[in-house]
Amino acid sequence: MNAGKRTRLDRIGTDGRYVVVPMDHGITMGAVTGLKDIESTIDAVTRGGADAVLTQRGIAGRVHPNKNDAGYIAHLNGSTSIGPDEDDKRRTGTVEDAIRAGADAVSFHINVGSEYEREQIAGLAELTGEAERYGLPVLAMTYARGPEIDPEAAEFNQAVGHAVRLGEELGADVVKTAYTGDAETFQHVVESTSLPVVIAGGSRGTDQETLQMVRGAMDAGAAGVSMGRSIFQHEDPEKITRAVANVVHDDSEAADALRDAGLAVEA
Template sequence: MNTGTRARLDRIGTDDRYVVVPMDHGITLGATQGLKDLESTVDAITRGGADAVLTQRGVADRVHPNKNDAGYIAHLNGSTVIGPDENDKRMTGTVEDAIRAGADAVSMHINVGSVHEREQIEDLAQMTSEAERYGLPVLAMTYARGPDIDPEADDYNQAVGHAVRLGEELGADVVKTGYTGDAESFQHVVESTSLPVVIAGGSKGTDEETLDMVRGAMDAGASGVSMGRSIFQHDEPEKIARAVASVVHDDAEADAALREAGLAVEA
């Protein structure tokens, strides 16, 4: 890892742990809750302790004035829920575009096991090569998704472990993937790569479910979260960001983190 990459990783995390809030959902879902007034949401989650905000590069000018010195990651591929195939992620920019947008890092989503895997492997490999030339870190969102992958199967964590290892093999610096449901099964995923592993949030759940998931991932050896809707769609995004950051950075238990953030522990 070159000096520039190392320095920029420090801008999107704290002591090699990461609380990233992806807000690139405007391409996928449209101007959903939390994204219409993007400026206020960015301000709230970064005041709450998010290390970095992630968006498509086109809205970077709405992020920078409101991110309270947090890092900025430009996401460089996407798709929509109203298109023919949401898993068919296509490139939306280049590393140079991201640099011009003031990014400290770039990210890309790849669905390992999908019918689009081949093209997405090529795209990620090209992006990591380009990013390395500029000393820009790459967050690879490596999901196990495809016709032969069953999230309910006993060996699902094997597929997720394969996905994160693919991210390392292709030159990423941090890998993001889905949580496998418990710390025991997720430990295999973390052990499948030498890179920091951060978990996705998925669909918004209860506060307790969210914090229990983060706690389980950290217990398995994860390095943090890249969690979107569970944070930016929350009624109190600053508070939930603070609770997640407490688990990731302060090693707090889930219930204690919720109490300290001013969120009631649900019965």
Template sequence: MSTGNPARLARIGTGGRHLIVPMDHGITLGAVKGLKDIESTIDAITRGGADAVLTQKGIAGRVHENKNGAGYICHLNGSTAIGPDENDKRTTGTVEDAIRAGADAVSFHINVGSQYEREQIEELAAVTSEADRYGMPVLAMTYARGPDIDPESEDYNQAVGHAVRLGEELGADLVKTGYTGDAESFQHVVESTSLPVVIAGGAKGTDKETLEMVRGAMDAGAAGVSMGRSIFQHDDPEAITQGVASVLHDDQSAEEAAREAGLAVEA
């Protein structure tokens, strides 16, 4: 490993923990709330304590002047919600593209268990090999998604654990995956890899749901979150980011974090 890899990893986290806000949803969903004036949103979430912002390469120019010293991650594949299959993620850039865009790390999404798994495994492996040549960290977004995977089943955490282990086996530096619903089940996921594990935010929930999910993940041994819509579509992106940061970096309870950030959390 080159010295560049740990140096860049340090730019997208704090003390080995990561609060990443992915804002690449413009490809998937279009210019939804929070992404039209993405400059203001990036300014707010980084003032609130986000360690890094994540976008596609074409948005990089709108990121750097507004990220208040936070790190930048360039995402390298995508799909649309209006296309035939959102799970069919296609390559949108290279590690060299990310370097030219001023990225501190790259990310790549793979749906483990889907009909596209084989191609996505090959593509992620190629990305980690290219990234290694440049000392560029790779965030592998490894989701358990497919016709034989049921998120409501008792053994869902086994599939998610398999997904994060795949990310390590293919050479990633940290992995992102879906939360399994509680700290007890997610502990298996964290123990399935030696890499730092960050959880996805999923669909936008209440402040209480968001902060309790983060608390549960951290109690299970997670290294942070990569949370998009729950943050950038919030009525007060800076406040919710501050709340998440307090749980993640200051080890606060959901209630303490909400109170400090000025969030109204239901009893």
């Protein structure tokens, strides 16, 4: 790994652990709660301890004045929830575009097992090649999604493990994927790659559920989170970010993290 890439990885994480808050959902879902006044949300989550925030490059100008020296990741593909197929992610920019937008890293989403897998594999491989020339890290969002993949099946973690390994094989530096439900099954996912693995948040649950999921992932050997709606749509994004950061960076238990952040602990 060259010095530039190593330096930029340090900008989006802390000691090899990551609390990233993706807010690229505006392209997918529109200006939903938490994203209309994205400036305030970015200020809140970075004050709460987020290592980095992630958006599409077009709103980088709204990010930088409010990120409190946190890192910035530019996401480079997308789709919409009102289009014909949300799994069909298309390229939205280049590595040079991301650099001009002030990004410390880039990210790219692929759906392993979907009918778009071939094109997305080629897209990620192309992106990592471009990024390597500039010493820019790549966060690969590698999801197991497709007609033959059942998230409720006992072997789902095998598919997720395959997805993260694919990210490494294609040259990514950090991989993000779905949590498989418990530390035991997620351990296989972490062991499937030598790269840092961070988990997605998915649909928002209770604070307790969110923190227990993060705790389980860390117990399995994960390197952190890349968690969007569970954080930016929270009533207090700063506090929930602080709670998540307590688990990731301070190795806190879920209840202690919630309590220390000033959030209620469920009985």
